[in-house]
Amino acid sequence: QVQLVESGxxxxxxxGSLRLSCAASGFTFSTCGMHWVRQAPGKGLEWLGVIAxxxxxxxxxxxxxxxxxxxxxxxxxxxxxxxDSLRAExxxxxxxxxxxxHDSWNFDLWGRGTLVAVSS
Amino acid sequence: xxxLTQSPATLSLSPGERATLSCRASQSVGSYxxxxxxxxxxxxxxLIYDVSNRATGIPARFSGSGSGTDFSLTVSSLEPEDFxxxxxxxxxxxALSFGGGTKVELK
Numbered sequence: 062q063v064q065l066v067e068s069g070x071x072x073x074x075x076x077g078s079l080r081l082s083c084a085a086s087g088f089t090f091s092t093c094g095m096h097w098v099r100q101a102p103g104k105g106l107e108w109l110g111v112i113a114x115x116x117x118x119x120x121x122x123x124x125x126x127x128x129x130x131x132x133x134x135x136x137x138x139x140x141x142x143x144x145d146s147l148r149a150e151x152x153x154x155x156x157x158x159x160x161x162x163h164d165s166w167n168f169d170l171w172g173r174g175t176l177v178a179v180s181s
Numbered sequence: 182x183x184x185l186t187q188s189p190a191t192l193s194l195s196p197g198e199r200a201t202l203s204c205r206a207s208q209s210v211g212s213y214x215x216x217x218x219x220x221x222x223x224x225x226x227x228l229i230y231d232v233s234n235r236a237t238g239i240p241a242r243f244s245g246s247g248s249g250t251d252f253s254l255t256v257s258s259l260e261p262e263d264f265x266x267x268x269x270x271x272x273x274x275x276a277l278s279f280g281g282g283t284k285v286e287l288k
Contacts, residue, residue, distance in 0.1 A: 166272035167215040171224035
């Protein structure tokens with residue numbers, strides 16, 4: 062079954078850290094660029110960053126650069142998002158998304174998302 | 182950073198009517214423009230990529246057009262399942278952004 066399944070969300074205190082995971086199945090994960098996108102409650106979509114298929118290259122949105130780190134483990138078909146110094150404004154549903162084609166930067170497969178709530 | 186502005190914010194229509202959604206970029210995005218549909222509680226779904234190419238499994242009633250800074254998504258005849266929020270998305274210079282969305286609601 063072709064799918065992405067995020068996990069690792071929850072309630073975190075401001076200043077804390079969290080690592081989200083995205084388990085991929087049903088496609089050749091190691092050949093796909095992968096992205097993270099988030100959506101605050103009732104708001105639009107915000108792109109966070111990308112990691113290339115081999116994990117050797119990544120780009121981030123200016124708004125999260127330095128606090129967010131994307132990594133991947135191709136042998137286990139898993140994508141990660143490390144979030145540090147969490148703020149209230151990081152509260153959102155976090156989605157992982159697969160590129161439709163090589164270097165396409167549009168997404169034909171999304172996970173269902175994992176909710177991160179930053180609150181004291 | 183390229184800003185995408187979608188209009189209108191809300192479109193109130195009836196089934197069978199034509200829907201035309203607009204997406205304007207603050208600078209040229211070439212042909213790197215995609216459209217997504219999102220329903221409540223669901224992840225977005227890719228409809229159109231590279232301005233006018235329908236994604237796999239997307240019905241022919243969805244079409245995209247435009248160039249440079251002005252783009253549109255047209256739904257030729259709304260089906261009940263088309264009432265949702267639609268986002269445009271661009272990628273340039275190793276950055277990506279989404280528009281704020283247009284909600285297509287039942288009139």
